[in-house]
Amino acid sequence: MNYYSKHITNLIDELKRLPGIGGKSAQRLAFHIINMPEEHVEHLADTLVTARKNIRYCKICCTLTDEEVCPICSSDRRDHSTIMVVEQTKDLAAYEKTGQYYGVYHVLQGSLVPSLGKGPDDIRFRELEERVQKGDIKEVILATNSSLDGEATAMYITKKLKPYGLKLSRIASGVPIGGELEYIDEVTLSRALDGRIEL
Amino acid sequence: MNYYSKHITNLIDELKRLPGIGGKSAQRLAFHIINMPEEHVEHLADTLVTARKNIRYCKICCTLTDEEVCPICSSDRRDHSTIMVVEQTKDLAAYEKTGQYYGVYHVLQGSLVPSLGKGPDDIRFRELEERVQKGDIKEVILATNSSLDGEATAMYITKKLKPYGLKLSRIASGVPIGGELEYIDEVTLSRALDGRIEL
Numbered sequence: 001m002n003y004y005s006k007h008i009t010n011l012i013d014e015l016k017r018l019p020g021i022g023g024k025s026a027q028r029l030a031f032h033i034i035n036m037p038e039e040h041v042e043h044l045a046d047t048l049v050t051a052r053k054n055i056r057y058c059k060i061c062c063t064l065t066d067e068e069v070c071p072i073c074s075s076d077r078r079d080h081s082t083i084m085v086v087e088q089t090k091d092l093a094a095y096e097k098t099g100q101y102y103g104v105y106h107v108l109q110g111s112l113v114p115s116l117g118k119g120p121d122d123i124r125f126r127e128l129e130e131r132v133q134k135g136d137i138k139e140v141i142l143a144t145n146s147s148l149d150g151e152a153t154a155m156y157i158t159k160k161l162k163p164y165g166l167k168l169s170r171i172a173s174g175v176p177i178g179g180e181l182e183y184i185d186e187v188t189l190s191r192a193l194d195g196r197i198e199l
Numbered sequence: 200m201n202y203y204s205k206h207i208t209n210l211i212d213e214l215k216r217l218p219g220i221g222g223k224s225a226q227r228l229a230f231h232i233i234n235m236p237e238e239h240v241e242h243l244a245d246t247l248v249t250a251r252k253n254i255r256y257c258k259i260c261c262t263l264t265d266e267e268v269c270p271i272c273s274s275d276r277r278d279h280s281t282i283m284v285v286e287q288t289k290d291l292a293a294y295e296k297t298g299q300y301y302g303v304y305h306v307l308q309g310s311l312v313p314s315l316g317k318g319p320d321d322i323r324f325r326e327l328e329e330r331v332q333k334g335d336i337k338e339v340i341l342a343t344n345s346s347l348d349g350e351a352t353a354m355y356i357t358k359k360l361k362p363y364g365l366k367l368s369r370i371a372s373g374v375p376i377g378g379e380l381e382y383i384d385e386v387t388l389s390r391a392l393d394g395r396i397e398l
Contacts, residue, residue, distance in 0.1 A: 005264040007254050019227060033251060045245070055206050
């Protein structure tokens with residue numbers, strides 16, 4: 001049933017298809033957009049299309065970027081012999097925010113999802129293996145998520161890259177800083193125990 | 200600091216300006232859009248611009264609509280002598296969903312906000328008064344929100360329309376259906392008491 005006119009209904013329907021936008025949010029956004037100055041709406045629309053058209057995968061690390069080679073891969077201030085493997089571009093951004101990592105990245109654009117039959121050909125693993133085969137890589141740090149799928153992906157990559165004889169590491173699992181033990185799940189707690197560091 | 204390329208950053212920034220979209224949501228939406236098929240993004244962008252360009256105020260009731268006169272105002276199946284006054288087009292939609300109202304509407308496109316100096320000239324009140332002056336109106340039902348501003352608006356309209364000698368009414372305030380008394384605020388409870396109906 002349509003209580004709104006055709007254009008409002010179309011707009012609400014389109015917005016509802018976006019992730020995390022329910023009926024009420026779509027309605028609120030639609031009325032906001034209708035009340036925006038026309039040139040702002042055109043600018044927003046243009047930004048969507050321009051972003052979609054111009055963003056591509058970095059030909060080295062497969063992150064989403066505007067150039068053929070992303071700024072990190074083309075920087076001479078980064079250590080190109082250390083590769084951190086992450087699932088998504090936003091994970092790369094999360095590590096960049098720490099300001100503590102000076103190597104380069106490899107973005108898998110996903111993870112293995114054994115439960116859905118998503119295998120190595122569905123992620124950017126082949127590109128990673130090619131980078132390792134070319135040599136000059138000293139360490140590969142596996143920073144996939146600590147989820148079931150992320151762990152499966154880390155295990156798979158470890159198995160495949162082991163023969164190349166480089167250093168392979170996995171980021172630590174444990175209790176997050178500021179986390180109160182009573183609210184932390186058992187798996188994390190036992191991981192934190194296993195990974196304890198001698199003082 | 201930009202951890203993303205220019206186009207991704209632009210997209211995230213634009214999305215963050217929308218109401219209810221924070222940094223994390225904007226990032227999630229941006230990556231969703233980048234991964235959508237190009238023609239879907241173009242369609243979304245086009246829907247935004249088309250909606251903004253083609254939606255106008257109904258020349259009778261001031262609701263947002265595609266036509267000069269909205270479907271409700273131009274329908275001969277509605278009772279044009281009863282006007283329900285609401286603040287926003289979405290309030291009209293809420294009453295239409297009940298399927299229990301057969302009159303027409305008047306959408307103020309806002310309410311008086313005495314605290315911000317928003318007065319009668321900032322809402323579509325003049326248009327309502329003109330409709331009443333033209334005659335043939337038997338009843339005006341005030342369905343502005345039960346907020347401070349909504350109440351102030353209802354009081355103002357009552358004062359202004361009283362001289363025309365038509366029936367003026369206000370929708371009932373009280374405990375919402377399914378509401379548990381212990382969780383309902385005192386003002387609502389005393390309103391519900393004042394408005395009690397003899398059985």
